[in-house]
Amino acid sequence: MGVLKRNKTVDQERAETVWGESVLSGYNAVIEPYASLLEEIRAHSTKAEVERVLPFEQIAQLKESGLTAFTVPKEFGGLGRPLNELFSFITDLATADSNVAQALRAHFGFIEHLRSEAPSDYTKRWFERLGKGETAGAAAAEKGAAREAFATRFTRKDGHWVINGSKFFTTGSLYADWLTVTGSNEEGETVKCLASRHDPGLEILDDWDGVGQRLTASGTAHFRDVRVEHDELRVGNTGFAYSQAFFQLYHLATVAGITQAAALEVARAVKNRKRGFSHANHELPAHDPQILEIVGHVASAAHAARAIVRHAADALEVAAHSNDDDRGPSVIKAELEVWQAQEIIFPLTLNATSQLFDTLGGTATLRAAALDRYWRNIRTIGCHNPRVYRTRVVGDFLVNGELPPEQWRVGTV
Template structure:
């Protein structure tokens, strides 16, 4: 794994800056972090890897190549341990920097970024809890590069009870049931599983990807984020050790804001990638229309304005994400415990407002980009459609319409955001 001193990282950053491509240099000017130290110095070490993943992303999308290799490289590099404390083998970076990392990961490949959402959420859960043998055991595993995937959501389950059950069999706890939206689990070492005991109590645990009785099916058929493996996981008498069980609502107090801001950071990265792609396509395009403003699209002011719109949307989305990430950092630092105190409520309201702006802005930008090119932009091999499809797909998770109402209710009536959200049949 990469484990450099701050001085070494700074020198590496200077070398990389000298060797940047024109695209990288312009992207850094438009969207790079304003602070010269901290995140910039750390992420510079991983820039070649992110560029490699980005170079593979179009072919992966068109040919449906699942990103096993890309995620393995991220694990080997140490980047999946970005927020794991240094004493457990991680990079020990603060929470607010994580969302800049997610933007950069999503710029490289949004499927890879979203596949790690549950993983980084599990790390944050462990960092939030009081230190124990449990948290130390898992932080050391994650610090070594092991990753966790999602196994919480279900299709057809009730809102107040999971269909997946934890029960006793032959003196051991076993899991039975099926999960959907198991994002990233196909690539993970562990699954974070949530279910109900026979008396209805919520319980969580970790199950190894290789456990007997655990089957993950790549049957995700969404219009976007096609390579996230967000399909089905079946549990058939999957055995769980007693010391892995966690009862009740064990989520960290600011988890709702965390997971939704992660989505928004992914969307910001998607828009950034779209801006880079449309800029390159316009720069390289030689075909033009007789009634255009210039023989070459790269010098046509109307075409340049479209590219500017897309780039500005990417900038705005990233800036809003960074701002909301500071509020989330404040919630984490407040150590408000199990209760959602003022810092957590503020973070939630920040993120819900961000949702209302970022989704319409980026959906429009990734549709508008087609106006900068001709009919060839719609060819499947160009892959430009994936940006709109991916944002539209992410935007359907926990739809913003309900949270926009929450903002209005708070401003008008002072009503705080509701507690943990659940989805299910009634």
């Protein structure tokens, strides 16, 4: 393979060979200077999982490096990379630490929202902030609220707008500078805005206790008269046309990265393992063909997941640059590609991250190894947006020509 580049580890070189982008892709040259940072984040991820260390430092490093401005236009200080490359980056970031990758999901979605809008003072103001490294977190979902409405309210007080209510699944908000908040105004209309993370009326609790993605800070946020400037308000369903496909593909890119990380970790564990069974095919697991085959299965699942994500990302890139009206043909195609990808990627990667335990002995189940986090993280991401409904949508389109639903909502009925 030649001489290794100084800023890459052996694992990174092998990962690039097995899963890396085409040599024709500009992404390789863009991400190469950040290889050591990504490896540093990955080296910290097991300890962080076992000791429950929230990734404040890692996200701060990403802000400082400029990677949180991956798709922010260059004129505002960002890297100005295209949308399809973003998903390759998210996969690589999730390979380092999927908690960090998911914590930035709302942030990159907000950037994409700005990129989809016509230039204005609003987009300029926010691009300038994001180009300097500021980030946004999520504050949309609510526990116990009605499916078609929000309990969080935007009202007028002392001549300005304030937010009151509580949110859950506030992924990444504990690490962010701003929160993307969705609620209802006094007329019952859906309203969205950005609220400062540092407003004295905003309290964010680290009470997320899911089985996986434990460090994403996806818990509760309480808003008590949190002030919002009038020119930050956006009334109505203001999501960009391809937002549903974007946010679900983001999950799939994260899952592809989790599986890559699992393959790298189990390969390293097999290589270093000295204990063997008397009935094995070789004294050392590293040379046992049955064990090597299982490692190959896990690696192949990671390859397939990343390849599917790349293909769907190209469809999303086309949708982003199309002249379609809201949810025109390009957007519909992107949605159907992502829905089909969900059907394949989740069972494939869940199986792979369970199968990896067959390569090792009982020590693989020790909590200190944290190998279970890969399966738990994928299972948790998959539960947020159950693929069963989207798979049905794909079938309904093929059989009856029925278009995918325009808006997916969850809540009490």
